[in-house]
Amino acid sequence: MKNNNLKTYAKYFSQFIIAIAGLLVIIDFTIHRHAYFYLEEIIGFPAIFGFVCFVLIVIVGKQLRKILMRKEDYYDK
Amino acid sequence: MIPGLWMIIASILLPIIPHYFRKPAMVLSVFLSSLTLLNGFGTFLTWEILGFNLTLYHSDNLTLPFAIIFHLASLLVIIYGWHNKNMMENIATLAYAGSAIGALHAGDFISLFIWWEATALTSVFIVLAGNTASARNSAMRYLIIQVCSGVLLLIGASMMVYQTGNHELTKLDLSSNFGVFIFLAFGIKAAFPFLNGWLQDSYPESSPTGTVALSAFTTKLAIYALARTFPGTESLIWIGAIMTAFPVFFAVIENDLRRVLSFSLNNQLGFMVVGIGIGTELSLNGTVAHAFVHIIYKALLFMSMGAVLHRVGTTKASELGGLYKYMPLTTIFCIVGAMSISAFPLFSGFVAKSLIMSALGGQGLILIYFILFFASAGVLEHSGIKIPYFAFFAHERKTKVKEAPFNMLLAMGIAALLCIGIGVYPKYLYSILPYAVDYQPYSIDHIVSQLQLLVFAILAFLFLVKFNLYPSEIKSTVLNSDWFYRKMLPGIGKPLFKTLSFIINEIYSLIAFLFKLSLGKTKSFTQVHYIKVTSPGFAALVLILILFLMLLIAII
Incomplete structure (x- = not known):
């Protein structure tokens, strides 16, 4: 159990986040959010936007490594 | 007293203060400087020199929030670095924060330029205090870029005085050529896209306490200057969105x-x-x-x-x-x-x-x-x-x-x-x-x-x-x-520069040879290397050329 501390925390944290996420979606159905642009008012739009953006950033970043990544001592040579 | 000046005075006196009192003295100087926050709005100090009317201490509704947070940040930096006994870094940090606060209260482009350079020259010692080979190299690049920003500001300001006879810190736009120079000067320190290399290059090279100080002032001073003039x-x-x-x-x-x-x-x-x-x-x-x-x-x-x-x-x-x-x-x-x-x-x-x-x-x-x-x-x-x-x-x-x-x-x-x-x-x-x-x-x-x-x-x-x-x-x-000036430019310039340095070396050695010969002390013609090609050195040379060209274009 001693070495599994981090894994247990991660599990609790994931459950907590999923619960909050679910709650936020439920709230979205019960109220009508006012925003500056119609797009943002669509139910669940910020949620989907956030999820997609995050995945996009990570994937694009990963691909960028092919172009931008050099060895650690690149500038020292 | 100009805000920030107490801190600069304290930084100069720091070496002769007994070491138990150094940190309290630093805090005291920030406190004394912060008393100016209570003065309210207005112009408090002008100085006439060489026909220019410099506004050294002007305060208004845009200055105040920045002045408050700069003082607060100085305090945090001092507390965070309480254990730090590196004298150079302590002096540089205090003088740097003081200069940044002074710059906020400048009412014209000429006094802004002086403070602008002061922040550059003091902060480079914070990068140097990182005390590794890569920190020292990074500090040289940092200095070149920061001074470049200062020189651009000076070019813009002098053209403005030349064309309009006015050097007050007022709203500008990009339709005038001096406006463009000043915009670029601010843009470098605000780390606009493609002008941002120095930031990621130098900040992580500093000491644990140094980076905290660096992160607070330079770029936010540029934001303040942009908010005031543009x-x-x-x-x-669009620039901001890309950033x-x-x-x-x-x-x-x-x-x-x-x-x-x-x-x-x-x-x-x-x-x-x-x-x-x-x-x-x-x-x-x-x-x-x-x-x-x-x-x-x-x-x-x-x-x-x-x-x-x-x-x-x-x-x-x-x-x-x-x-x-x-x-x-x-x-x-x-x-x-x-x-x-x-x-x-x-x-x-x-x-x-x-x-x-x-x-x-x-x-x-x-x-x-x-x-x-x-x-x-x-x-x-x-x-x-x-x-x-x-x-x-x-x-x-x-x-x-x-x-x-x-x-x-x-x-x-x-x-x-x-x-x-x-x-x-x-x-x-x-x-x-x-x-x-x-x-x-x-x-x-x-x-x-x-x-x-x-x-x-x-x-x-x-x-x-x-x-x-x-x-x-x-x-x-x-x-x-920063790749452009760390790899690309030196890559292009090195062969050119090597030939140039070879020729200069030959001339130097010849002169040295003739000189020694006249004293009758030497028997052989020995090649001596007087010039060594370094990336920062080459970058400085290229920058000088670019600035010279810009000035030439601007005058024409």
């Missing part, structure tokens, strides 16, 4: 966590630049509020990484992880900073960023609005998750580490309290903004919208980690815009 300049909206978006991708793959924070700093500046570009009262308030809270939470994040560097000896993500067990307080403070920068409701980032987003919405700039919305998810990725995750969690740590020293914890604690305090009671922050504020950040619409964005982004992170799609950290260098 509000409502439309191109700033918020592109560092996000670099931050994902960067391994050094302090460099990740430097990219994040760049992204935050983008939000402020957008606010200046819109130029309405609401958006300028947003920019100032954002600069205010940003200095605190960015300092907090740099402090937490500095504490890690102090105890572990590295901030490379590939070598960290699992520190939560040994540095629990640092972990908590870091998470507070991370939540503030990610703009969680009840944290300071939320109440400031909302102003800029509302200004954008009010203007109907839908594309920019969603670029900044996207960038908000990006902030969460690199500063909100990556920094705390890789430093404190990620995997269990085998070797023990001590918690940060008390003074570091105290500085972090104060900063964390401020982050939460401003987030919960935004009205105190709003009351010092340049324009009257009638704004309520905590509406249910806004809270739900922002929380959805953030929580689902965290969900995306958990999802990516679960399926092993999140990129692991690799020891590497990530190319940035």
Whole structure:
């Protein structure tokens, strides 16, 4: 159990986040959010936007490594 | 007394103060300087010299919030660096903060130029105090770029005096050629896209305390200068939007966590630049509020990484992880900073960023609005998750580490309290903004919208980690815009420069030979190397040529 501390925390944290996420979606159905642009008012739009953006950033970043990544001592040579 | 001058005087006297009293003296100088905040608005000190009327101390509604936060940041830096006995760094830090505060109160371009150069010349010693070979090289590049910004400002200011006979710090636009020079000078220090290389190059090279000082002043001084001279300049909206978006991708793959924070700093500046570009009262308030809270939470994040560097000896993500067990307080403070920068409701980032987003919405700039919305998810990725995750969690740590020293914890604690305090009671922050504020950040619409964005982004992170799609950290260098002057230009210039230096060397040796021959002391003609090609040296040469050309074009 001693070495599994981090894994247990991660599990609790994931459950907590999923619960909050679910709650936020439920709230979205019960109220009508006012925003500056119609797009943002669509139910669940910020949620989907956030999820997609995050995945996009990570994937694009990963691909960028092919172009931008050099060895650690690149500038020292 | 000009604000900040006490601090500069104290920095000069520091070596002769007994070492027990050095830190208290530093705090005292900040306190004395901060008394000027009570003077209210107006012009307090002018000086006539060489036919120029210099305004040395002018204060108004835009100066005040920056002056408050600069003093506060100076205090935090001193507390955080209480253990630091590096005399050069202490002197440089105090003089640097003092110069930045002095610059805020300059009322004309000539005195602004003097302070502008003073911040450059003092801060370079902070980078030097990093005390490694790479820090020293980085400091030379930093100096070249910062001085370049100063020279551009001087060119712009002198052309302005030449053409209009006026050197007051007033609104400018890009239709005049001096406006362009001054814009570029500010743009370098504000780390515009492609002018940003120096920031990510030098900040992570400094000492744990040095980076905190650096992160607070230079760039925010540039934001202040832009807000004063170029509000409502439309191109700033696009420049700012690009600034918020592109560092996000670099931050994902960067391994050094302090460099990740430097990219994040760049992204935050983008939000402020957008606010200046819109130029309405609401958006300028947003920019100032954002600069205010940003200095605190960015300092907090740099402090937490500095504490890690102090105890572990590295901030490379590939070598960290699992520190939560040994540095629990640092972990908590870091998470507070991370939540503030990610703009969680009840944290300071939320109440400031909302102003800029509302200004954008009010203007109907839908594309920019969603670029900044996207960038908000990006902030969460690199500063909100990556920094705390890789430093404190990620995997269990085998070797023990001590918690940060008390003074570091105290500085972090104060900063964390401020982050939460401003987030919960935004009205105190709003009351010092340049324009009257009638704004309520905590509406249910806004809270739900922002929380959805953030929580689902965290969900995306958990999802990516679960399926092993999140990129692991690799020891590497990530190319940035400093590549142009660190690799490309020297690559082109070296053959040319080698030939040139060869010819000069030959001439020198010949002269030396003839000289020695005339003294009758030498028998042989020996080749002596007088010139060595170095990248900073070459960069300086190229810069001088570029500036010379610019001046030539401007005069014609």
